Amino acid sequence: MYTETQLFKEICSEKRRVDTRVLEQVITLAVEIAREGREGRKIGTLFVVGDSEAVLRSSRPMILDPLQGHADEKKHIEDPNVRETLKELAQLDGAFVVSDEGVVLSAARYLDTVSDSLELPLGLGSRHMAAASVSHRTGAVSVAVSESSMVRMFDDGKLISEITPELWMFDRYSSQIRNRPVAQTEEGVTIVGPAE
Numbered sequence: 001m002y003t004e005t006q007l008f009k010e011i012c013s014e015k016r017r018v019d020t021r022v023l024e025q026v027i028t029l030a031v032e033i034a035r036e037g038r039e040g041r042k043i044g045t046l047f048v049v050g051d052s053e054a055v056l057r058s059s060r061p062m063i064l065d066p067l068q069g070h071a072d073e074k075k076h077i078e079d080p081n082v083r084e085t086l087k088e089l090a091q092l093d094g095a096f097v098v099s100d101e102g103v104v105l106s107a108a109r110y111l112d113t114v115s116d117s118l119e120l121p122l123g124l125g126s127r128h129m130a131a132a133s134v135s136h137r138t139g140a141v142s143v144a145v146s147e148s149s150m151v152r153m154f155d156d157g158k159l160i161s162e163i164t165p166e167l168w169m170f171d172r173y174s175s176q177i178r179n180r181p182v183a184q185t186e187e188g189v190t191i192v193g194p195a196e
Ligand SMILES: Nc1ncnc2c1ncn2[C@@H]1O[C@H](COP(=O)(O)OP(=O)(O)OP(=O)(O)O)[C@@H](O)[C@H]1O
Pocket: 044, 045, 046, 092, 093, 094, 095, 109, 110, 111, 112, 113, 124, 125, 126, 127, 128, 129, 130, 145, 146, 147, 148
């Protein structure tokens, strides 16, 4: 039987350019946001992890940044208060920028997007295009939560994993899930889905 940690290891089996522990924290938060939504409705959001100087250079604030002016030690992704705050701020348009040290530097960023060299599956919109583009132009990895609840990770301009949140959380909700999730890799994309 898989555990969340084993699933995560499968997703990150290839060496990514960002800190694995920070990435795990971000993916877990993304899955929680996808599952829980906010105030009774589904929400989508975007996390960009690592190479934060380059990411900040190639993005703009969409509103006055709610995270600005707070000390870095108060903005760590592992802090439960920060995670709760991010769930609230995820309702805003734009992306969160997370440093390789796990500090959430900025919220509601509009990412410069260049789509011409990207090869993405059809059906993904501008949030996913921005996620792929920033991972192509910088050393960051991005994690997008779709309003349709799917969580997708992009590295080097490519979709590298697709997670169904209900299945990721099976450890905590195992009594409600008949099919144990497995991670399978198809054409370079690791898909966390039900076992056949
Ligand atoms: N360049 C960008 N940088 C940051 N955020 C963006 C960018 N483009 C779009 N978004 C965010 O994505 C949101 C949804 O846009 P859109 O519906 O086109 O994307 P999508 O990929 O279809 O996402 P979803 O699957 O959640 O609908 C926007 O409201 C905005 O918050």
